Amino acid sequence: MVSATGARIGWVDLPSAVRGAVERGVGSPVVAAVSQPGGFSPGTADRVVTTDGRRAFVKAVGCGLNETAVALHRVEARVAAAIPCEVPAPRLLACHDDGEWIALVFEDVEGRHPSTPWSPGEVSTVFATLADLARVTSPCHLPVPTALQQCGPDLAGWRQLATNRPPMLDSWVAARLPMLQAAADRALAGLEGQTLVHADLRADNLLLRADGTVAIVDWPHACRGPAWLDRLLLCVNLLLHGGVDVDQLVKHLARDTATPEDLLIDVLTGYAGYFLDAARQPSPPGLPTLRAFQRAQADALLPWVRRQLTVREGAGRRR
Numbered sequence: 001m002v003s004a005t006g007a008r009i010g011w012v013d014l015p016s017a018v019r020g021a022v023e024r025g026v027g028s029p030v031v032a033a034v035s036q037p038g039g040f041s042p043g044t045a046d047r048v049v050t051t052d053g054r055r056a057f058v059k060a061v062g063c064g065l066n067e068t069a070v071a072l073h074r075v076e077a078r079v080a081a082a083i084p085c086e087v088p089a090p091r092l093l094a095c096h097d098d099g100e101w102i103a104l105v106f107e108d109v110e111g112r113h114p115s116t117p118w119s120p121g122e123v124s125t126v127f128a129t130l131a132d133l134a135r136v137t138s139p140c141h142l143p144v145p146t147a148l149q150q151c152g153p154d155l156a157g158w159r160q161l162a163t164n165r166p167p168m169l170d171s172w173v174a175a176r177l178p179m180l181q182a183a184a185d186r187a188l189a190g191l192e193g194q195t196l197v198h199a200d201l202r203a204d205n206l207l208l209r210a211d212g213t214v215a216i217v218d219w220p221h222a223c224r225g226p227a228w229l230d231r232l233l234l235c236v237n238l239l240l241h242g243g244v245d246v247d248q249l250v251k252h253l254a255r256d257t258a259t260p261e262d263l264l265i266d267v268l269t270g271y272a273g274y275f276l277d278a279a280r281q282p283s284p285p286g287l288p289t290l291r292a293f294q295r296a297q298a299d300a301l302l303p304w305v306r307r308q309l310t311v312r313e314g315a316g317r318r319r
Contacts (some may be wrong), residue, residue: 025094038204117243147225157273184270
């Protein structure tokens with residue numbers, strides 16, 4: 001199983017000035033740091049402990065590692081500073097940005113990632129948390145882009161594949177590229193909404209606490225969109241790791257949010273094209289595992305999309 005894990009540096013690899021700024025932000029010198037799994041940033045992701053027993057989570061990256069990661073950290077710093085207390089996310093304690101390195105210091109969350117393959121009980125817990133998140137953040141007043149601005153470019157993958165067709169493209173896909181892009185175009189029209197959306201949910205961006213509550217971490221892709229979007233996009237991770245009936249989850253999501261099921265299928269169809277197109281691109285600097293993970297997501301999502309669209313095609317012929 002390909003996991004959402006990159007190659008990253010550790011706490012001791014940070015410049016001493018950055019470590020010092022973090023320690024001032026925490027309030028005491030760091031005496032222990034443990035690197036955490038998950039995510040693709042080539043920078044640090046460490047749970048740290050200080051001399052007086054304080055705990056924090058530190059993520060830091062420099063332009064020499066990946067300039068896009070630096071930009072994402074800056075966005076996350078702005079979002080984290082503005083997130084209301086009702087959102088189940090770690091609080092930002094401090095931020096250091098010297099133009100070359102940026103370090104974010106968050107409160108430490110005692111918890112674990114959901115089990116993979118997913119268990120139905122943990123899916124129910126996470127979906128309930130996301131439903132509550134949609135309720136308490138509608139309307140969203142954070143200075144974040146719309147879902148159309150944030151996710152819209154991702155839904156052009158099928159068009160990119162049609163324009164520059166790879167030589168070994170699946171025959172079912174090749175015969176239906178116009179239909180697949182049409183579905184993605186319809187999805188664009190359905191991204192309107194006024195709810196705070198995380199837009200990058202996977203098992204490694206969720207922490208389950210011992211008391212049964214959920215913390216949602218890593219918010220650089222936050223946007224304003226429909227209340228169902230996070231739950232739908234999490235289905236990609238559910239398909240990747242297995243363990244649950246995604247067909248029923250999508251049906252229930254459509255019913256519970258009064259959203260046409262065809263629209264939800266169209267959105268996931270668009271993302272199948274995104275992952276398939278992105279996976280064939282060169283690896284970004286410092287992110288050697290990203291393309292393999294995108295390919296794994298395409299391979300998990302595309303059979304589900306094919307099955308849903310085949311049913312839709314059959315229903316259309318019978319009408």
